[in-house]
Amino acid sequence: MNIVISDDYQDCVRHLAAFDLLKGHDVTIYNDTLTDLDALVARFQPAEALVLIRERTPITAELLERLPNLKVISQTGGGAAHVDLDACRRRGITVMTGRGSPYAAAELTWGLILSAMRHLPQEVANLKAGGWQRTLGTGLKGRTLGIFGYGKIGSLVARYGKAFEMDVLVWGREGTRQRALEDGLRVAQSQEDLFQSADVLSLHLRLNSDTRGIVTAEHLALMKPEALLVNTSRAPLVASGALFNALKAGRPGRAAVDVFEEEPAPHDPLLTLPNCVATPHLGYVEQDGYELYFGDAFTNLIAFINGEPVASLTA
Structure with missing residues (x-):
């Protein structure tokens, strides 16, 4: 054939x-x-x-x-x-x-979290350029990990968060919330509560007609100035252009993404921002x-x- x-x-x-x-x-x-x-x-x-x-x-x-x-x-x-x-x-x-x-994507998600919170790409570049200790990172212990979508990948990332002694907070559909409760995790009061409370917020939703654009500019504006948004799922979960504008405005203060609205994406505007760590859709690779x-x-x-x-x- x-x-x-x-x-x-x-x-x-x-x-x-x-x-x-x-x-x-x-x-x-x-x-x-x-x-x-x-x-x-x-x-x-x-x-x-x-x-x-x-x-x-x-x-x-x-x-x-x-x-x-x-x-x-x-x-x-x-x-x-x-x-x-x-x-x-x-x-x-x-x-x-x-x-x-789910394992490769969950592992990459955690790699991005550590890279963004500890400024690893910047420090690697600084060191190779002859510099030494240019940034002050942020630890994970005791901070709140928000999980939006508690499926196979989201539940693995939640387990990694618990291993790092983070406080895991979950939001999603009713079935998602029930599974999280059964696993002994906290459930947010609402999507808005999740975005307001999380120090690190990771998206783990399937893209469909219900979830396309489910993260709006208004949700991002609720995030803390020092918070990190992570997206290793699908870019259109976030309203078009909203993350770029939110990072420019400083809420959230940083992002780590593995997915883009158009792929390959060598010229995506997110790549121009110093507060965005990005990888070329490596989650399953x-x-x-x-x-x-x-x-x-x-x-x-x-x-x-x-x-x-x-x-x-x-x-």
Whole structure:
């Protein structure tokens, strides 16, 4: 089968153990993301199968109409919000997903918290430039860690917070709040209370129509001047432009982000701010996680090729 894998930024897929599953097939791997429709059509037109790396390339109805050879899409991870499933159903294209893992994202979240609170990027740069101890960091013990969304990743970050002897405060949907109470954690009185109380506030919500823009400029303005907002989930959880303006105004005083409104994001205005630590969507980009994601994606694809029953989002 003619298989196309796009958006392999690190050129790492061919080096995974899971890649052996595709032996005997015609596999083409691209290491960049295209946004122009005609260029995407030219790249994907030969493909009978697409293997998608998370949400890096949207698969729209307009694109699908120009891919007559496409039979199947095998998605890494468990989400497919970037794929027009209705259009796939109309064209008889099977769409399959796999599993995700919360650990890499939770670990990166904690790395960003420590980096921002202790000014690690600045101090590394200072040291390499010949400087010594230019900043005064902020410790975590005894401070309030706000968790907005207590799912798989949020609950792990809460556990890390407890290990650092932080006071964990949770907010989210009713089920979220109930699980937090059962785990012995405090629940905020409201979303506003969470933003007012947290010294570190980490977002762990799925992006959907209910959560898009759920963090407004008014919520950010409630945060303490010395507080840190962390977003390793999805940028559109925060109203467009609100975080940039809030950081310029000093509430919150700092942010650490791994996600952007448009990705790749080499020119995002957040990158110009000295009080924002940023990484290029690395939350899930980790060796064990990639073996899991691609192991599932390739196993599902081989099952489809062999005519075996598969779980499909378009069935």
